[in-house]
Amino acid sequence: MTWLLAYVGMGAAIGVLAGLLGIGGGMTLVPVLAAMFAAQHFAPDHIVHMALATSMASIIFTSGASVREHWKLGGVDFSIVRRMAPGMVAGSLVATMASSWIPQRWLAMTFAVIVYLGATQILLNRKPAAARNLPGTWVLFAVGIVIGVICGLVSAGGAFLTIPFMLWCGVPMRTTIGTAAMIGIPVALVGTAGYIFSGWQIGGLPAGTLGFIVLPALAGLVCGSVVTAPYGARMAHRLPVLTIKRIFAGLLYVLATKMLLTYA
Numbered sequence: 001m002t003w004l005l006a007y008v009g010m011g012a013a014i015g016v017l018a019g020l021l022g023i024g025g026g027m028t029l030v031p032v033l034a035a036m037f038a039a040q041h042f043a044p045d046h047i048v049h050m051a052l053a054t055s056m057a058s059i060i061f062t063s064g065a066s067v068r069e070h071w072k073l074g075g076v077d078f079s080i081v082r083r084m085a086p087g088m089v090a091g092s093l094v095a096t097m098a099s100s101w102i103p104q105r106w107l108a109m110t111f112a113v114i115v116y117l118g119a120t121q122i123l124l125n126r127k128p129a130a131a132r133n134l135p136g137t138w139v140l141f142a143v144g145i146v147i148g149v150i151c152g153l154v155s156a157g158g159a160f161l162t163i164p165f166m167l168w169c170g171v172p173m174r175t176t177i178g179t180a181a182m183i184g185i186p187v188a189l190v191g192t193a194g195y196i197f198s199g200w201q202i203g204g205l206p207a208g209t210l211g212f213i214v215l216p217a218l219a220g221l222v223c224g225s226v227v228t229a230p231y232g233a234r235m236a237h238r239l240p241v242l243t244i245k246r247i248f249a250g251l252l253y254v255l256a257t258k259m260l261l262t263y264a
Contacts, residue, residue: 003216003217004216004220006036007217007221008220010220010224011058011221011224011225012225012228013224013228014028014058014221014225015224015225015227015231015232017232020232028252028255029051029055029058029221030048030111030154031051031255031256031258032255033051037050037051038262042205043204046104046199046202046205048108048111049104049199049202049212050205050213053195053199053214054214054217056191056192057188057192057195057213057218058222059188060192061221061222061225062221062222062225062226062229063157063182063185065225065226065230066178066232067181067185068230069229069234070177070181070182073178076175076178076179076181076182077171077175077178077179080134080183081179081182081183083137083140083141084141084143085144085183086144087140087141087142087144088144088145088147088158088183089187089189090145090148091144091145091146091147091150091151091152092149092152092191093152093190094152095150095151095153095191095194096192096193096195096198097194097197097198108260108262109260110153111154111256114150115252115255116252116253116256118160118161118252119252120249121164134166134170134171147161147162151187157183157185157187157188158180159177159180162176162179162180163176163180166179166180195211195212195213196211196213197211199212199213
């Protein structure tokens with residue numbers, strides 16, 4: 001029961017961030033879940049795999065709760081979703097299905113490096129100047145594949161990459177937040193399926209797993225996040241978020257460093 005309450009509390013915190021910043025919460029969740037799973041003495045060779053998978057599955061529900069509120073406030077551009085999501089889905093599926101063949105140490109190192117880069121971008125708060133309009137469908141598909149592979153490797157919905165890209169293409173800031181959250185849902189759905197497939201035949205995983213997904217942890221995270229995500233989405237349309245972004249970036253640095261020191 002103590003662990004379940006801890007998962008609910010973590011989910012509540014992630015829900016606020018998801019709504020406020022358009023993220024699915026994966027980059028924040030993975031190191032924390034890895035520490036929780038290690039403390040419970042889960043399969044030591046697959047701690048990172050399980051953390052990535054459970055985090056990816058939680059994005060489906062967290063982003064869904066966030067998107068509903070952004071959509072009500074006119075903050076989702078579905079034309080961008082239709083053109084970017086297919087490539088991101090394809091890239092994420094490839095990365096997650098291959099995850100069981102990637103050693104845990106390399107997954108942890110890849111995660112840390114990408115999160116460091118994402119946190120630096122958030123910390124600097126550099127808004128790319130609008131260079132032009134959004135490119136054609138095939139270019140967006142190719143960009144989506146690249147982002148999708150990265151999403152699969154770090155269990156993220158991709159907002160830390162899709163938001164700067166959309167800003168560079170002239171999409172308004174508040175629209176990018178809701179649109180990025182919407183794109184993260186199909187990416188998370190397919191990525192979750194990939195983690196289920198890749199972990200299906202792995203022995204020695206704890207009870208209550210579906211592939212690499214730890215279902216009790218997922219249930220707790222979802223219970224917390226779906227309640228708080230709408231509040232974060234409303235805050236995104238009312239408050240300046242620069243300070244919160246910087247705090248979030250600092251948190252990512254700490255968590256990625258812990259992940260690197262523990263598993264790499």
